[in-house]
Amino acid sequence: MRKRVGIIGAGPAGLLLSYLLSLEGIDSLVLESRSRAEVESTIRAGVLEQGTVDLLKKIGLGERMEREGAVHQGIELRFDGSGHRINFHELANGRGITLYAQHEVLKDLIAARLKQEEQPILFNVENVQIAEITSDQPHIHFQHEHEQKELECDFVAGCDGFHGVSRAVIPEQGHHIFSRSYPFGWLGILIQAPPSSKELIYSYHERGFALISTRSPTLQRMYIQCDPLDDIANWSDELILEELQARLESKDQWQLQVGPITQKGIVAMRSFVIEPMQHGRLFLAGDAAHIVPPTGAKGMNLAIADVRHLARAFARFYQQQQTDLLETYSTTCLRRVWRAEHFSWWMTSMLHRFPDDDAFQQRLQRAQLEYTVSSRAASTSLAENYVGLPFTW
Ligand code: APR
Ligand code: PHB
Numbered sequence: 303m304r305k306r307v308g309i310i311g312a313g314p315a316g317l318l319l320s321y322l323l324s325l326e327g328i329d330s331l332v333l334e335s336r337s338r339a340e341v342e343s344t345i346r347a348g349v350l351e352q353g354t355v356d357l358l359k360k361i362g363l364g365e366r367m368e369r370e371g372a373v374h375q376g377i378e379l380r381f382d383g384s385g386h387r388i389n390f391h392e393l394a395n396g397r398g399i400t401l402y403a404q405h406e407v408l409k410d411l412i413a414a415r416l417k418q419e420e421q422p423i424l425f426n427v428e429n430v431q432i433a434e435i436t437s438d439q440p441h442i443h444f445q446h447e448h449e450q451k452e453l454e455c456d457f458v459a460g461c462d463g464f465h466g467v468s469r470a471v472i473p474e475q476g477h478h479i480f481s482r483s484y485p486f487g488w489l490g491i492l493i494q495a496p497p498s499s500k501e502l503i504y505s506y507h508e509r510g511f512a513l514i515s516t517r518s519p520t521l522q523r524m525y526i527q528c529d530p531l532d533d534i535a536n537w538s539d540e541l542i543l544e545e546l547q548a549r550l551e552s553k554d555q556w557q558l559q560v561g562p563i564t565q566k567g568i569v570a571m572r573s574f575v576i577e578p579m580q581h582g583r584l585f586l587a588g589d590a591a592h593i594v595p596p597t598g599a600k601g602m603n604l605a606i607a608d609v610r611h612l613a614r615a616f617a618r619f620y621q622q623q624q625t626d627l628l629e630t631y632s633t634t635c636l637r638r639v640w641r642a643e644h645f646s647w648w649m650t651s652m653l654h655r656f657p658d659d660d661a662f663q664q665r666l667q668r669a670q671l672e673y674t675v676s677s678r679a680a681s682t683s684l685a686e687n688y689v690g691l692p693f694t695w
Pocket of ligand 2: 347348349515523597599
């Protein structure tokens with residue numbers, strides 16, 4: 303088998319890359335270890351930046367998102383029982399966010415890619431191994447339907463997430479890893495209930511952080527800060543709802559809307575970046591190269607920004623025989639990556655209770671929250687980062 307670009311992983315990064323390359327007439331094959339059904343049903347985040355939405359619309363992938371997604375023009379920061387709205391529309395020049403689940407984006411991408419050509423994605427592949435990545439003819443070995451296969455390509459795109467195999471082929475020498483883990487995780491639920499709020503609520507509380515998000519008029523997504531090593535079996539539905547109610551307490555008439563919890567799980571939180579995001583003919587994109595804690599909802603948006611650059615760089619290589627955009631790929635992406643790393647770390651630090659924090663640290667957090675909601679300059683900074691900086695960042 304031969305394709306110009308071999309893509310490992312059918313997450314937002316790998317699928318969007320293959321779609322964008324096809325629009326440029328560049329052939330590729332996506333190798334995915336999970337089944338299509340699993341990819342299309344895994345619950346992840348659901349906030350799309352304005353630039354992500356504009357890109358998906360421009361390339362013909364916006365139809366269902368516009369119909370089923372919800373545009374939000376602000377968020378609420380809640381502390382000391384009071385809510386404070388950050389008005390994106392006013393502070394970020396009419397820009398907003400769209401709530402549309404990541405797996406819905408993936409369903410749209412897979413359907414669109416399958417319309418473009420036959421078998422552009424192989425699901426259920428095993429033992430993916432990258433070879434000769436520093437030569438100009440790299441190979442990918444893998445198993446599919448019990449047969450050993452080999453894909454020859456010009457380039458490999460490592461879009462296989464944080465636990466994939468791509469990053470592991472990069473030698474330590476010449477690369478730097480930056481990482482931070484946090485002493486808490488998020489317990490996330492899906493709950494069949496009407497929305498508890500028109501917009502997302504990020505709540506700082508002495509019992510820990512809580513977040514109200516949404517998926518549809520009848521399905522809501524909510525999170526509470528918890529011990530990252532805790533067992534989900536320790537959390538009954540009653541306990542989760544009790545904790546949400548307590549952490550979102552409000553002096554106003556606010557009520558948590560409840561119903562059956564249909565899904566629950568705990569995720570750990572970390573920040574991580576590898577520099578550069580390239581080795582020989584291997585280009586990393588998305589979670590394979592960087593992770594942010596979910597507090598700023600940047601993960602999927604960063605993956606999309608990476609592959610937008612990567613698709614342009616490949617197009618320039620094949621159409622104009624220029625390698626300049628491939629050479630600057632990592633530097634270009636890392637500027638935006640570090641901005642998002644800072645924003646996500648900052649939101650996380652401001653809104654969570656850290657087990658080792660003393661009263662001094664907590665007073666600093668409160669001072670930061672008060673400044674953020676009352677200074678137009680500070681609110682504007684939050685708003686423009688949340689809706690997403692232009693792709694030129
Ligand atoms: N071989 C083939 N596929 C693999 C391998 C492997 N060895 N390892 C992982 N994969 C697949 C995973 O099954 C997954 O479908 O790669 C895909 C990676 O997708 P994501 O983890 O979604 O990563 P990415 O496309 O970079 O998107 C980042 O998705 O995970 C969220 O929070 C994250 O929002 C962020 C966004
Ligand atoms: C989500 O809806 O899953 C979500 C929303 C906001 C975040 C993280 C996740 O910051």
